[in-house]
Amino acid sequence: MNAKPMIEIKNIYKHFGPVRALDGVSLKVYPGRVMVIIGPSGSGKSTLLRCMNHMEVENKGEVWVEGELLNGTQKNLNRIRSEIGMVFQLFNLYPHLTVLENITLAQRIVKKVSKKEAIENAMHQLQRVGIAEKADVHPQKLSGGQQQRVAIARALAMKPKIMLFDEPTSALDPEMIKEVLDVMLLLAKEGITMVVVTHEMGFARAAADEVIFMDEGLIVEHGTPEQLFDHPIHPRTKQFLSQILAH
Amino acid sequence: MIEETSPALRDRVQISMDKKSLRQKLKDFPWWFVALLMIIFSSYVLIAINPKYKDAFLFIRIGLSTTITTTLSAFFIALIIGLITGLGRISQSVFFRNLATLYVEFIRGVPMLVLIFFIAFAGVPGVVDGLNVIGHWLQSIGVNFLAAPLITLENKNIDMTVRAVIALSVTYGAFLAEIFRAGIQSIGYGQMEAARSQGMSFWQAMYYIILPQAIRNVLPALGNDFVAMLKDTSLVSVLAVRDITQVARLYAGRSFRYEETYTTLVIMYLSMTVILSLLVKYLERRYHRSER
Ligand SMILES: Nc1ncnc2c1ncn2[C@@H]1O[C@H](COP(=O)(O)OP(=O)(O)OP(=O)(O)O)[C@@H](O)[C@H]1O
Ligand SMILES: [Mg+2]
DSSP states (O other): OOSOOSEEEEEEEEEETTEEEEEEEEEEEOTTOEEEEEOOTTSSHHHHHHHTTTSSOOSEEEEEETTEEOOSOHHHHHHHHHTEEEEOTTOOOOTTSOHHHHHHHHHHHTTOOOHHHHHHHHHHHHHHTTOGGGTTSOGGGSOHHHHHHHHHHHHHTTOOSEEEEESTTTTSOHHHHHHHHHHHHHHHHTTOEEEEEOOOHHHHHHHOSEEEEEETTEEEEEEOHIIIIISOOSHHHHHHHHHHHTO | OGGGSOHHHHHHHHHHHHHHHHHHHHHHSOHHHHHHHHHHHHHHHHHHHOHHHHHHHHHHGGGHHHHHHHHHHHHHHHHHHHHHHHHHHTOSOHHHHHHHHHHHHHHHTSOHHHHHHHIIIIIHHHHHHHHHHHHHHHHHTTOHHHHHHHHHOOGGGSOHHHHHHHHHHHHHHHHHHHHHHHHHHTSOHHHHHHHHHTTOOHHHHIIIIIHHHHHHHHHHHHHHHHHHHHHHGGGGGGGTOOSHHHHHHHHHHHHOOHHHHHHHHHHHHHHHHHHHHHHHHHHHHHHHHHHO
């Protein structure tokens, strides 16, 4: 790996009171690569992801984004965040705005893009996720799958260098999971750098360059999808995989 | 449980509800409201045909503009105080949070009538004295352009109407702060997270994402407090501000027509509050429809 990492995490610790959510985690995310994070509930997956754009601030250790240390000054942080797209389990669209306004707002006020440009870009992103016809409705009128695709378009509209997904399909009805995963697969094929927390093994196999298995705030195992799913080394990985495959 | 009921059962429930509907509708009909409108209407007929009532009405009407402008200006200022204090109540800063809470709890712990006396006769003079002191100090260090207006400020130049507006807005500011706080807290944290994750600052997220939703949610509560404030302006008559209550008291004292005066006064308040309540309900309903 000769490229510079997009995100580098150096031995971070994060605790919530007595709970040790991250207990010394290091990793590098390289440009153009897709990393999937799996692990049991409470193992620290979301916390790790949220440390990458300082939605959560580590107690110890360092987070570097494109060679820049996240150091707690707001200016630096807001600019870096605007270059990192984040997609949430519960979509978190802005319900008082139309789909189009959801996608143009941050472009306008954070990146100071002109109105015309913001709208053109928003429409382009909506086409990319396949719901350009819904531009003028309010998000509540959309199905869960459509809302999540709008949320992805909203993140893409900021022209992010990396996309973070926190269980983007786990709040969806089963019949809508595929439409969201298809969009994500497309992005992966386009070479967008992604970190995805998910339990969708099919997606991980198809899209991931590397898979990380976390447990109790630690990275237990790290490898290609084939290594991790077909030949897991660690007993806890084996146990976890047998549990989710049983479902 | 509801999802488990069979479609057939649901249909039967639906049908029985339809059958009941006329009787139920008559039962649920707001008869009280019709009665209220009739009371108001017949009172105005009385005012129109009975010269004693008519005289009272024409006299009290003089105070109407004071009542309305006091309500509007005090409510407007209270909105600003309330919004700032509401934000203070949820602030991360220990200082601002405690300052806002102190203000709210102070106001809530004192009867409104007493607060009005206090603010008009102790609060305002106290602030004026304080400003005078600052003015003299500024003069002594040579900042004359700022000092002059502060020194010339005199208590006797501050009209009672102005004090009444200050008193009402300071009082209602604390009430509205609680409404705004509840409204902001009713917005899920995911909204702030999404906005911050896009690189918006805290205040941008507040302004563009949280407040528009919070204010929509609290519009009915704000409307109710507006109606309440209209009624509470009657308290400023104790400052001899010539609102409709004060004017009515003057008229009754002079003419000895107590019955006619206070009946007319009641009807005037009642018609204003009924109209405003209807307006609030209408806006609320329209908002709920546009939500869906
Ligand atoms: N804001 C918070 N306050 C307190 N505890 C927290 C907070 N966020 C996370 N935790 C705790 O930290 C631990 C790790 O949480 P995290 O959300 O990272 O797990 P996760 O792997 O994403 O789990 P899940 O699959 O359930 O989403 C858990 O024990 C959780 O209860
Ligand atoms: Mg999680």
